[in-house]
Amino acid sequence: MSESSEIFSKVPELGYREVAPATDPQAFARILEARRSVRVYDQTPVPERVMREVLEWTLMAPNSSNLQCWEFYWVRNPEKKKELAKYCFNQPAAKTAQELIVAVARPSHWKKHAKQMVETFKTAEAQGQKIPKSAWAYYQKLAPFVYTQGPLSLFGYIKKVLFFFRGFTAVTPREPTDHKGMALWASKSCALACENFMLGMAAHGFDTCPMEGFDSRKVKKLLNLKRSDEVTMVISVGKRGNNGVYGPRVRFPSTQFIKEV
Ligand SMILES: Cc1cc2nc3c(=O)[nH]c(=O)nc-3n(C[C@H](O)[C@H](O)[C@H](O)COP(=O)(O)O)c2cc1C
Structure with missing residues (x-):
């Protein structure tokens, strides 16, 4: 051990230096404000280049041991998309979506990725x-x-x-000390990537809704996934319709959650 x-505990001698690029906190705050869970989308299509760019940003998320035990299924086939919306209980957020992404944590991939x-x-x-x-x-x-x-x-x-x-x-x-722990381990990193995706879409002026209201067994079958895989969430994408946001954002007082110890 x-x-x-x-x-x-040891800092390796690498000689590598990377300067952080300039950033804009106000722009970031606007993106955070803009991201709401949208339940009804209009007919505006999401350009393919936006999808591709944001999916690349998704993969930039920090992840445990950099083992990248995640996959993001962009369900483009119209029949499969319809089926997926059905497996999300036909929630309007899924049914009216222009695009659907299934974020999957694949804990068993640690081995091949360690070799990679x-x-x-x-x-x-x-x-x-x-x-x-x-x-x-x-x-x-x-x-x-x-x-x-x-x-x-x-x-x-x-x-x-x-x-x-x-x-x-x-x-x-x-x-982790069991397979359930491995699922949790991979899901943490996958969820971080999901946030990258949603904020990335917001930066492009598109809306999203994360969903865990789905039949995981049926979604896994649709995507040929293994039992050990965890569907972290399904994310719908589009432009909000007039009635797309159900109400103002509700958050309890910060003091309830931010603890200085
Ligand atoms: C893991 C997770 C699962 C969620 N599942 C659903 C869902 O199935 N359907 C839905 O309409 N919203 C779902 N939401 C959205 C939440 O209801 C929403 O994030 C919350 O009400 C706060 O609103 P906001 O995202 O607009 O800030 C989910 C959010 C997360 C993070």
């Missing part, structure tokens, strides 16, 4: 870039240890017991 803790990361490192090194030892160790050793749960989560439960006892004497990673 000491080598793995060093992966977290190692391949990416090999290519980078062949091109003269230096990849720190800790990065290799992260994807070759630590990630497999943390994300392997084994059949019926048996390896996960062994880890849980080990972590429990280790926790008495050291700061210890606790999760």
Whole structure:
């Protein structure tokens, strides 16, 4: 564990510098204000280039271990789209949408993506870039240890017991230790990407509605997904109709949620 803790605590010598581009907080605030959950859309089509650009922005979201265990299904086939709206209980937000995206967390993809990361490192090194030892160790050793749960989560439960006892004497990673935990793990990152998508659409002047009101089993079947995959949400896209926003935004007082400790 000491080598793995060093992966977290040591700053590697990389010599890489990146200057943050100039940003505009007022523009960001306007985008945040503009994003509302829209339940009725008008007939305005969403340009394909907007969809493609915003989907690329979606993939820029931070994600756990950079393993990118997500997929975004842009359901374009008219029959499938109709079927999907039906599986969203024919909610107006789905039925009147110009476009529908299904955001899927795919926890089982960690393994092939860890290998892909190692391949990416090999290519980078062949091109003269230096990849720190800790990065290799992260994807070759630590990630497999943390994300392997084994059949019926048996390896996960062994880890849980080990972590429990280790926790008495050291700061210890606790999760994920079963397949449900892996689903949660992947869903967190996928949900962040969904927010990128919705804010990106708002930046382009288009509206969205995130939906978890759907029949997950039927949606998975429609997209040929596995049982272990989690449909994080379905997001509809379009331009709000006159009656598209059901009311002013309601948020409870900030003091209820923002805690300074
Ligand atoms: C995970 C999630 C699932 C949601 N599911 C639905 C849904 O199925 N149908 C719907 O009309 N709105 C759905 N919403 C939208 C919320 O109702 C909405 O975000 C909330 O009322 C706040 O309004 P605002 O988004 O306009 O700020 C969902 C939102 C989230 C984040």
